[in-house]
Amino acid sequence: METEEFDLLVVGGGKAGKSLAMDLAAAGQRVAMVERGMIGGTCINVACIPTKTLVNSARLLALTRRAAEFGITVPGSPAIDLDRLRDRKQDVVGTMVAGQRKSFLASGMELVIGEARFTGPRTVVVTDDAGTRRTLSGTNVVVNTGMVPQVPDIDGLRAADPLTSTSILALAALPESIAILGGGYIGCEFASMLAIMGVKVTIIQRGPALLPREDADVSAAVTAALEADGVSVRLGAAAVSVARNNGTVAVSLADGTTVEAADILVAVGREPVTGALGLEAAGVELSAKGLVTVDEFLRTTAEGVWAAGDVAGSPQFTHASWNDYRILKANLAAGPGTQLRSTRDRLVPYCVFTTPELGRVGFSEEEARATGLEVRVARMPVSAIPRARTVGQLDGLWKAVVERGTDRILGVSLLGHESSEVIAVVQMAMLGGLAYQQLRDAVIAHPTMAEGLQLLFSDAFLEQ
Numbered sequence: 001m002e003t004e005e006f007d008l009l010v011v012g013g014g015k016a017g018k019s020l021a022m023d024l025a026a027a028g029q030r031v032a033m034v035e036r037g038m039i040g041g042t043c044i045n046v047a048c049i050p051t052k053t054l055v056n057s058a059r060l061l062a063l064t065r066r067a068a069e070f071g072i073t074v075p076g077s078p079a080i081d082l083d084r085l086r087d088r089k090q091d092v093v094g095t096m097v098a099g100q101r102k103s104f105l106a107s108g109m110e111l112v113i114g115e116a117r118f119t120g121p122r123t124v125v126v127t128d129d130a131g132t133r134r135t136l137s138g139t140n141v142v143v144n145t146g147m148v149p150q151v152p153d154i155d156g157l158r159a160a161d162p163l164t165s166t167s168i169l170a171l172a173a174l175p176e177s178i179a180i181l182g183g184g185y186i187g188c189e190f191a192s193m194l195a196i197m198g199v200k201v202t203i204i205q206r207g208p209a210l211l212p213r214e215d216a217d218v219s220a221a222v223t224a225a226l227e228a229d230g231v232s233v234r235l236g237a238a239a240v241s242v243a244r245n246n247g248t249v250a251v252s253l254a255d256g257t258t259v260e261a262a263d264i265l266v267a268v269g270r271e272p273v274t275g276a277l278g279l280e281a282a283g284v285e286l287s288a289k290g291l292v293t294v295d296e297f298l299r300t301t302a303e304g305v306w307a308a309g310d311v312a313g314s315p316q317f318t319h320a321s322w323n324d325y326r327i328l329k330a331n332l333a334a335g336p337g338t339q340l341r342s343t344r345d346r347l348v349p350y351c352v353f354t355t356p357e358l359g360r361v362g363f364s365e366e367e368a369r370a371t372g373l374e375v376r377v378a379r380m381p382v383s384a385i386p387r388a389r390t391v392g393q394l395d396g397l398w399k400a401v402v403e404r405g406t407d408r409i410l411g412v413s414l415l416g417h418e419s420s421e422v423i424a425v426v427q428m429a430m431l432g433g434l435a436y437q438q439l440r441d442a443v444i445a446h447p448t449m450a451e452g453l454q455l456l457f458s459d460a461f462l463e464q
């Protein structure tokens with residue numbers, strides 16, 4: 001089989017890879033991108049975009065239930081029409097996928113649909129659905145194959161055919177009840193939206209708290225918000241076996257109790273897509289967890305092979321993968337002796353789209369203290385913010401950590417309405433190296449949620 005040569009070969013069309021492929025192809029390079037089926041990658045097809053579309057509907061439902069409170073009469077009781085919900089989600093996804101395909105082709109890249117497997121240095125064989133094979137090689141190769149849901153080895157779990165974050169998106173009907181294994185951000189987001197939609201949800205979380213990366217008070221506030229929507233939260237609960245019988249799933253826990261539900265969703269983490277990639281043939285080393293080993297410049301252990309996104313161990317967010325693309329683009333263009341761009345010390349915010357939502361950037365209080373920093377902490381109920389009053393969204397807790405002495409903002413955890421938007425304001429202040437007083441004393445438009453930052457950093461809420 002003849003080998004087709006490219007300047008850049010992208011294996012897996014995730015956020016980093018597709019962005020790089022389009023740019024370099026548009027700049028005149030010979031570029032091939034191999035994608036096994038999801039045009040646009042995980043985010044658009046089965047992750048951020050469809051889930052946040054559904055979260056939006058759940059929130060609208062919650063608000064419509066409160067219509068009378070806002071002076072609006074809605075005849076009858078609002079309910080979910082799952083077919084239309086799915087159609088809308090599919091429409092949002094489909095429009096974005098079609099736009100991506102168009103952009104891919106317009107860039108001049110060669111989009112190769114099929115499964116790639118490395119057979120040698122910087123070389124893959126791609127097999128399409130019809131079994132046709134092509135051999136492609138690149139002067140530079142980028143691995144961006146992402147991650148997929150992990151199903152842990154729990155007795156009976158696989159046989160019980162659990163839902164994953166992917167398969168649940170195609171459900172024909174909402175289950176009457178569901179057990180969610182895992183209390184990380186994916187488990188919490190599904191718990192929140194399903195509970196609002198009327199599903200009886202139980203989260204089974206092995207650790208002592210939901211969202212284990214968060215401070216105990218923030219995680220407790222998220223737990224309380226979920227419970228207020230009817231979610232039952234089982235903490236310190238290890239599932240030891242699962243059985244599906246007569247339309248019921250029974251999850252036996254280590255403490256001898258059982259959680260029963262009509263279905264089960266597994267949300268205990270994601271595993272890198274490297275197992276069948278044949279990376280050893282390309283001289284690319286993997287970590288013990290199966291991630292592609294990269295240095296801070298996203299170089300793998302093989303000359304000319306780079307990796308990006310989830311599979312390279314970057315923070316598991318689309319925006320982190322997008323930043324990897326910028327780093328790769330700079331590093332591929334760097335001439336000899338030029339300083340390469342690094343992933344080190346980048347400030348990566350994230351949001352958890354429960355209702356209310358959590359926006360987080362920088363250190364939590366626990367993380368800051370663990371690094372030995374002397375901190376001052378600000379805590380404020382969201383109900384203190386005028387905008388929260390006008391929109392009737394009073395739930396939540398805002399928290400900030402500043403360094404004692406330097407007044408540097410070390411991080412914030414904002415749980416409340418529109419926190420995913422406000423977080424960018426703090427991130428910019430942190431990137432600009434502002435002292436908290438500069439944010440506190442700036443003129444911020446009223447009445448906005450961002451204005452709440454001025455209160456958060458005021459003497460009323462920031463400890464001395």
Ligand SMILES: Cc1cc2nc3c(=O)[nH]c(=O)nc-3n(C[C@H](O)[C@H](O)[C@H](O)COP(=O)(O)OP(=O)(O)OC[C@H]3O[C@@H](n4cnc5c(N)ncnc54)[C@H](O)[C@@H]3O)c2cc1C
Pocket residue numbers: 011012013014015016017034035036037038039040041042043046047048049051052114115116117144145146147165186273277308309310311315316317318319320321
């Ligand atoms: C339910 C859920 C919700 C999420 N919500 C958010 C959110 O709100 N915000 C956020 O920032 N992040 C969110 N994430 C995380 C985010 O989706 C990922 O971090 C992001 O998609 C990772 O992108 P990536 O560039 O690593 O690659 P991916 O987008 O995962 O792309 C990898 C691509 O490689 C392809 N591929 C794999 N193997 C091969 C092969 N052998 N040959 C050819 N092609 C191959 C795959 O088909 C896939 O298209 C969510 C994830 C999940 C599961």
